[in-house]
Amino acid sequence: SQIISNSNTMTSKSNPLGKRLGTTVTPGDRLGNILALRNKGAHLIAGNGTYIRHGHLYASLTGQVMAAVQEDDNDTSAENDGNNTTLWIVSIQQNPQQQPQSAYAKASTSLCPQVGSVILGRVTRVVRPSYAVVDIIAIVPTENNNGQSSAMKQQPYIIPFHEPFAGTLRQNEIRPQSAIELEISDCVRPGDVILARIHALGGEKEYILSTAETELGVVKATCESSGYDLVPVSYKEMECPVTKVKEGRKVAKPRATA
Secondary structure, three states: OEEEOOOOOOOOOOOOOHHHOOOEEOOOOEEEEHHHHHOOOEEEEEOOOEEEEOOEEEEOOOEEEEEEEEEEOOOOOHHHOOOOEEEEEEEEEOOOOOOOHHHHHHHHHHOOOOOOOEEEEEEEEEEOOOEEEEEEEEEOOOOOOOOOOHHHHOOOOOEEEEEEEEEEEEHHHOOOOOOOOOOHHHOOOOOOEEEEEEEEEOOOOEEEEEOOOOOOEEEEOEOOOOOOEOEEOOOOEEEOOOOOOEEEOOEOOOOOOO
């Protein structure tokens, strides 16, 4: 196999990850469409720091996108037309100076969401008018996280899960004293990365989330027309830096840093 860490020497046809390869990503960033790329002869496989959800490959860690590439001589599927499929084992390489590996590894293998914990999640679906479906991808250590060890509280970084947990953000848990007629699509949209607190346990291993606190809400969103990250302009709006179009969001107030 061949390890590839940048896309400078590759054509777009031979590199299914495009400009993502070699760039720095954050949890919840989408890296590729599994099915679409497989039909083109590239098979994406989730390696360290990535996971597959609804046919797409996502990052679960902050770091550089890497790929180990090898030919799959055993792929004889009809859609492959007799050509060998290229296996792309995609992983995220972290900067050891940014992530203390020993503490990080201990936390990432044993944690699970708990009521009261602040989490980082990615909105996967909005069901109007009542709720949004969220992939819970990491815990955000805070002094108020319930049931967490003192060692975890001292970690200034997010603690990602190996696999995402299912969460639901209900209409009446988005803003403080939310009215039932609140339009959920003016607060969160699919693809948004949010900070939320686990409010309660739902049925079938589902967590009920809340963004009613001022420091909770959308922390990252992308403009559908330009592809650029939206910039917060108020507690309820974000703006595209290119098109200047404003979109409604429940914006998280930036957290104070020591």
